[in-house]
Amino acid sequence: MKTEKMKRKQLISISGTASKGTIFRQLISMENTWAWVMFSISACVIEGELPRLCHYVDPVPGVFQLLSNVSLSCTLREDCLKSLDANASHIFWKMNDTQISQEQYYFNATVSRVTFQAVKGYVTCHINMKGAANILHRFAIEVGFPPDKPKNISCVSYWRENITCFWDQGHETNLKTHFTLIRKWGPSQNDSCNTLENKCFFKFPRLHISTNLTIIVMAENALGKAQSDPLVLDSWHTWKTDPPQNVIVHSILGQSRSLFVTWNKPTEKPPALVLFYDLQYQMAGTSNWTRVTKEKINTTSFVIKNLKPFTNYTVAVRCIGESQFYWSDWSLKETGLTPEAKPYKGPDLWRQITNLDSQGNRSVHLLWKALNRSEANGIILGYRIWYAKKRDPTVMLQRNTTHLNYSLFLANEAYIITLVAYNSAGDSPKATLIVPAINRTVLSAVQIVKVTPQDDQLFVEWKTSRPPENGYVIEWCLILDTSPFAGPLHWLHKGNTSEMAWLKENVEQYKRYNISVYSLYDDGPDNPFSVPAYLQQDVPAEGPDILAPDVKHTEATIKWCEIPVEKRRGFITNYTIFYKSAKGENSVTVNSTVHNYTLKSLQKNTDYVLYVMASTVKGGINSSIHFKTDSHGQEDTVVIVVPVLVCFLLIVNVLMICSSNKHRIKKHIWPEVADPAGSTLADWFHEHQYKNDQTPKLLNPGNDFNTDFSTVEVLCLSDECLLRSSRKDEASLLHTEAEVECSFTMSPPPDSTSNGEKTSLLQSMNTVMYTVLEEGYKSQIPDISRSLSKQPLLSNTSEKSTSNFETEIHTADGAEENWCPQTTDENDVFQQINKTSPYLKNSLSSTESQISPCLESSNDPVFDDCCKVDKKMQEDIGIVDPNLQSPQQDNQPTNPVQTYITVELLEFMLNNEM
Secondary structure (H helix, E strand, O other): OHHHHHHHOOOOOOOOOOOOOOOOOOOOOOOOOOOOOOOOOOOOOOOOOOOOOOEEEOOOOOEEEOOOEEEEEEEEOHHHHHHHOOOHHHEEEEEOOEEOOHHHEEEOOOEEEEEEEOOOEEEEEEEEEOOEEEEEEEEEEEEEOOOOOOEEEEEEEEOOOEEEEEEEOOOOOOOOOEEEEEEEEOOOEEEEEEEOOOEEEEEOOOOOOOOEEEEEEEEEEOOEEEEOOOEEEEHHHHEOOOOOEEEEEEEEOOEEEEEEEEEEOOOOOOOOOOEEEEEEEEEOOOOOOEEOOOOOEOOOEEEEOOOOOOOEEEEEEEEEEOOOOOOOOOOOOEEEEOOOOOOOOOOOEEEEEEEEOOOOOEEEEEEEOOOOHHHHOOOOOEEEEEEEEOOOOOOOEEEEEOOOEEEEEEOOOOEEEEEEEEEOOEEOOOEEEEEOOOOOOOOOOEEEEEEEEEOOEEEEEEEEOOOOOOOEEEEEEEOOOOOOOOOOOEEEEEOOOOOEEEEOOOOOOOOEEEEEEEEEEOOEEOOOEEEEEEOOOOOOOOOOEEOOOEEOOOOEEEEEEOOOHHHHOOOOOEEEEEEEEOOEEEEEEEEOOOOEEEEOOOOOOOEEEEEEEEEEOOEEEEEEEEEEOOOOOHHHHHHHHHHHHHHHHHHHHHHHHHHHOHHHHHHHHOOOOOOHHHOOHHHHHHHHHHHHOOOOEEEOOOOOOEEEOOOOOOOOOOHHHHHHHOOOOHHHHHHOOOOOOOOOOOOOOHHHHHOHHHHHHHHHOOOOOOOOOOOOOOOOOOOHHHHOOOOOOOOOOOHHHHHHHHHHHHHOHHHHHHOOOOOOOHHHHHHHHHHHOHHHOOOOOOOOOOOOOOOOOOOOHHHHHHHHHHHHHHHHHOOOOHHHOOHHHHHOOOOOOOOOOOHHHHHHHHHHHO
């Protein structure tokens, strides 16, 4: 004890000077015999004096019960208060580095005490001295609970090894707890063993085969002690033997549902101990054990019955001594296989039927599922197929295969197909399928099918109008764009008592499946009811393919293609069309069946960005294109094109009309006239003028030189003159200076009909004949025979006619004086006409008129009146003196000038003069 006090009061000097304000501390750990807490003492050093203890603490146990109230104190020496310049009020406390509230402090001048609830950790005492915090002491706190009373004591004896006792220690103390096991037998014999666990044993040879024992367990830790109630037992009932040895499992030939198990007795056991055995077995791959419930087995073999054929079973055996409390441990596990048996059931049979070929046959692809191990009852060696026409089932055809499918080519009749699987023990029950005839029309009994994804499965439920005799087949396969049923076909057979099924296998996320439900009746399956379904949907993998839009000036028709089925990753719920320009953005939503839309009220000549978004329940993805509206629309084009087209059609129609009536139009607009260039009248006229020295000269108002003009002399204008002139001799007509034939539209007098020649002459004059006399033209005398015809005077005259006329002219030279007197000056006439009508100036046009020759030699009074008119015109007009031409003009070359007047205008002028 003295040594302990010296350890507690051991000083730790901390050197330093007070002027520097530095205080050093050092911690010393100690542990007393009761596992008290480690603590440290700090000493203060006063300048100029030796170090000495300035504080002390009360001893504490260091271990407390959890959440109990704990009080700690720290005391300062009174003789150190002055040197420390501090008292107990400057002391503060921390628990696990967290300052404890001052409400939990109690202090006076020298003592500071704190109270708190105990938790595991440490508590430190600090003092504020000269502005610095210093640790005075550190307390380690350990918490726990006192031990509980031990309960449920049991003891087991192992032959030639030990006797081991077990107990329940109660709640956890969180402290080191010591247990002492006390065994008593006889009046005063006992022994004990110590342990920190909840079991303890006494080794061989301190064993008793049969005796009464008293067992007591004691527990103790830093917070207290506890003792169990005494247990009195007979050591004979405590023996536990080793497990049986060499367990073997045998198959029984011819008994596919039994196993024969053998084993050996354990070698280590008390002498004369009678053993009984227990068996358990389980199907390989399962966790559930099956116990043999028969009374205890006292032999070393056993037959396990009611097992499944061709199945592995695991077997274990244990034993127990008669009147003993404890079974031995289970033996090592051994496995055995039951023999094969006939297959328990026939395969699930289904079919795929393709279309007819050119011979009228159809391909029926048979499909069946492999039997599982429990259904096959052995190793399936192959399959046998029989098929026959339903109308004659006695004619059976057989096929053998080792595969899970087989194709048959059947006619369009109904067939019965039978399938069995066989192993070494025999054939399975028959699986029958009816393939209906092609022309069989049966409505589907399944009225509605609903598919719901749940827990990574597809839950299918349906309703039927009448329950089938042979259950249902649920069929599903993958749908792709390349083929509606491209994936492998999967099916599930359900009984007729259920109208629901869970599809767990061969179903993947984001893929579309076609799910069909068939009702199986005695006469065959009916038509299916099919729906598409997804196990899980997602956003489409790509957007729709947008085609080139049909763009107009204020609208655009958008078309897009559906997303391929394998890339949709869900059902398309709608399409959203976004279109935006520099002026704004708009959108429209259409349902999933619409794949084109016309955008209206667009801006002309504007660039647009178009997005088409395909959406599922999980979201959407879009595609985009650019387009530009037209600056001119269809209406503008119609406004421009239609008038142009109408004008073009009018022009074409006018041209066609003109083309079809070109002769009639030509006759009215461009009448046929004789070509003056080929006429000899000009030469004749000039010769006549030169003889009489009457060459007309006329000053052209538009030029600085004089122009020669030719004249047309009107010899007769009245009808009477015309009729009388027709009676003259044709030869006398050649002696006139000039003649103009006039045809009249009025009918000839009745008295002229007697003379056929005269009548013909008047009727044939339907054109105006005139002669243009121009300088340099060849003189020509009109051909009377030609003028009497229906043709106008042509430009060219045959040489024969010309020569004849020339001969006649020469013969008639002497008779020229017999014409009406030529006192009229042609130049004056043309000047006056030119002044009156500029149209006549240098004109190259010609107009036809009809006059008849007027002969001066006629004795007809009407003809004489005609001559008088001619004479009067000559008197009124006057004669142009050729000498009045300017010298300058005579020196210039003579330009040929062609001038003419119409007979109507000339008549008009003459009438004005008269």
